[in-house]
Amino acid sequence: MAPQQDDAVEGSLEARYFCVGSVEDFAIPEGKTASCTPVPLADDPKRRVNLIHKIDTTAKDGPKTKFHAVLNICPHQGAPLHKGVVTDIEDMGIIWGTAITCHLHGWTYDVTTGTCENSRTILDCFDVKVVDARVWVSRQPSNLDVKGPRRDFGGNELDA
């Protein structure tokens, strides 16, 4: 199944994104619909992002896979979100997004906006690009325009 392919961005890709590996490094296991892999943030290696690779059934030209990235620290009590469960956000039978549910207490976050079903807390989300089969994550969160309290526990995943 082909992954998303983004055009190269204007200007230097490296200035705003960092490469985390090749698409094959984040293969979705047989029989699963998504994988979660924690990767260090380039500019703050103490903190990690949870790189989500998911089968996207919403693509008009057939299923593809799509990447998302969120801070790997649940804003509730700091559990590592790569242990969570990736699900579709669906309404009236229409799938319009992707969410991750923390394994510890079940808080659920939209992986694009960072909004939480269970509280006002916002999870940092990062843009992901696939260029020439390499996966790139934005150095800065992509959802800073979404207002709400954010917590990263000083970069410590409390239930690693």
Ligand code: FES
């Ligand atoms: S630590 Fe994630 S829901 Fe409580």
